[in-house]
Amino acid sequence: MELKPLIDVKNLHFSYKTHKILSGVDLKLYKGEVVSLLGPNGCGKSTLIKLILKLLYGSGDILINDKTITNHSHRDIASYIAYIPQYNNTPFNYSVMEMVLMGRISKLGFFALASANDYEVANKALQKIGIWHLKDKAFGQLSGGQKQMVLLARSIAQEVNIFIMDEPVAGLDYGNQIRLLELINELSAQGYTFLKTTHYPDHALLISSRVVVINGGKIIADGAPHKVITKEMIQDVYSINADIITHDSHKRCVPIFQKTI
Amino acid sequence: MNYTKEIKYLSVAMLFLVLLALFSLFWGQYDIEISTFMNYLDYKLFLNEQSDTQSFALIENIIFNIRLPRILLAILIGAALATSGAVFQAMFVNPLVSPGILGVLAGASFGAALGMLISEHWYIVQIVAFGFGFISVGFAVLIGSMVTNSRSTVMLVLGGVISGSLFTSLLSVIKYVADPYSTLPAIVYWLMGSLAMAQLNEVFLVAIPILISITGMIFMSKYFDLMSLGDEEAKALGVNVKLIRIIAIILATLASSLSVVMAGIIGWVGLIIPHIIRMAVGPSHRLLIPLSAIVGGAFLLLADAISRLALSVEIPIGILTSLIGIPIFIIVLKNARAAWN
Numbered sequence: 001m002e003l004k005p006l007i008d009v010k011n012l013h014f015s016y017k018t019h020k021i022l023s024g025v026d027l028k029l030y031k032g033e034v035v036s037l038l039g040p041n042g043c044g045k046s047t048l049i050k051l052i053l054k055l056l057y058g059s060g061d062i063l064i065n066d067k068t069i070t071n072h073s074h075r076d077i078a079s080y081i082a083y084i085p086q087y088n089n090t091p092f093n094y095s096v097m098e099m100v101l102m103g104r105i106s107k108l109g110f111f112a113l114a115s116a117n118d119y120e121v122a123n124k125a126l127q128k129i130g131i132w133h134l135k136d137k138a139f140g141q142l143s144g145g146q147k148q149m150v151l152l153a154r155s156i157a158q159e160v161n162i163f164i165m166d167e168p169v170a171g172l173d174y175g176n177q178i179r180l181l182e183l184i185n186e187l188s189a190q191g192y193t194f195l196k197t198t199h200y201p202d203h204a205l206l207i208s209s210r211v212v213v214i215n216g217g218k219i220i221a222d223g224a225p226h227k228v229i230t231k232e233m234i235q236d237v238y239s240i241n242a243d244i245i246t247h248d249s250h251k252r253c254v255p256i257f258q259k260t261i
Numbered sequence: 262m263n264y265t266k267e268i269k270y271l272s273v274a275m276l277f278l279v280l281l282a283l284f285s286l287f288w289g290q291y292d293i294e295i296s297t298f299m300n301y302l303d304y305k306l307f308l309n310e311q312s313d314t315q316s317f318a319l320i321e322n323i324i325f326n327i328r329l330p331r332i333l334l335a336i337l338i339g340a341a342l343a344t345s346g347a348v349f350q351a352m353f354v355n356p357l358v359s360p361g362i363l364g365v366l367a368g369a370s371f372g373a374a375l376g377m378l379i380s381e382h383w384y385i386v387q388i389v390a391f392g393f394g395f396i397s398v399g400f401a402v403l404i405g406s407m408v409t410n411s412r413s414t415v416m417l418v419l420g421g422v423i424s425g426s427l428f429t430s431l432l433s434v435i436k437y438v439a440d441p442y443s444t445l446p447a448i449v450y451w452l453m454g455s456l457a458m459a460q461l462n463e464v465f466l467v468a469i470p471i472l473i474s475i476t477g478m479i480f481m482s483k484y485f486d487l488m489s490l491g492d493e494e495a496k497a498l499g500v501n502v503k504l505i506r507i508i509a510i511i512l513a514t515l516a517s518s519l520s521v522v523m524a525g526i527i528g529w530v531g532l533i534i535p536h537i538i539r540m541a542v543g544p545s546h547r548l549l550i551p552l553s554a555i556v557g558g559a560f561l562l563l564a565d566a567i568s569r570l571a572l573s574v575e576i577p578i579g580i581l582t583s584l585i586g587i588p589i590f591i592i593v594l595k596n597a598r599a600a601w602n
Contacts, residue, residue: 073501074499082497091356091414094544098486105499106498106499108483158498
């Protein structure tokens, strides 16, 4: 029996004004996968994510849970997919608990306030990420790494299986980058499915089950990380040299300086 | 979940408001002894014989015809302005906007003045005021988004300044053509903001739409938290952003436009009250919106008491709220920066 994809992107096209951003993208996301989207700036990674979340409208089709996206309301989509944006700045400084509770909105009726059960779910989500002790802190005063963890806890409180992350490690210090990757790895082992964009082929090698490379609005490679991330691909997409080495039985990507002057 | 914190703050604020209202009811140019009032109630409700029934007519007149409508109106308008301010700030993810800054008050005052010129019907004046309040906020947003396509705090404020100036100029045209002996002074005094003209039946009429919009905003408050994260995040979390925004803006514009119809332009309440509350209890709209309603009402009641009692002549309340509001806002600006960034 063939496994059904959770998300099925079919022949997706998207243009901004006259500028073509995505042309003919096909992508399937299956349960339990960690898919990394690689590609240079402006290649259409973030656009693809926004199309899947119905934040933008393109032509072609996206099936979420076997139903076309045009028939899904945002509330429906929020009951399948959690979105963790690149950074979060709001002029209003909510507490961590308030931020996590916002993940429950799609579960609440129009007039309903968060119930004891919603608080329970939020508390458990914070415990799962290991930041329960921050629950009364102001979100704006947290470090970049802690903010990402709060958004992950919010996504867990959303009680969905699919997490879509836009460059989760952007702006984080080195330690927090690695800790966040470990956390994604742990959550994926618990059955969560991830689709994330990244600028780091090495990170893609570290935690992905599949890598998709987008360049010029088209998918140019889709497959197992060690097969997709090669010297040639790095040269082709980023115009730099890199070595793919094996360290502790893991493939790693190490960039090499070129003499330019 | 128990909402202990919310209940605590709301009850304290409500108690303060009630005490302030009682104080305003009995204290003024003519002080009414509580005991005299009790005797009056005893006489009216339980039909017991009292010695000084001749003063009761005066008490009745002062309390029910002069002070009570004024108190109720002050509370209603303060609540309407503060709640709309908090809602506008959430809708535009911009802590610097308010009904005044977005041009709603100017638009509504033009609309109300126009309404007064063309019709004697009270509800027409209300509808025209609301219509122009809505047009002016739309115009402010349009200008704000024309220059930059991203949501910019400063551009929206500028858009509001432009929209406000436009309607202030249009209002000047009405003033210019108005009869200098009757309509013009009426418009000018009304614009300075006054609660003195309040009649109990008028207050009840305007109370219904204002209370409906405040209640609506309170019921929607959980969505405002999400909307203030920005459209994309709110949508991704499952909020129907367009629907919530349009309903919220209509309700906030309705409440603040009607305040203009009743008492002219009363500035600063919608800007400072939400800030003060955010500094005291945090930004969560579940508490911010209802608390803004109560504290806004109490603030305007207090300002009205000062305007009545401070000097021998009554200062128009719109002038007083500006005089009180500006220093408070400077302090708020200084302290609030940390909370926005």
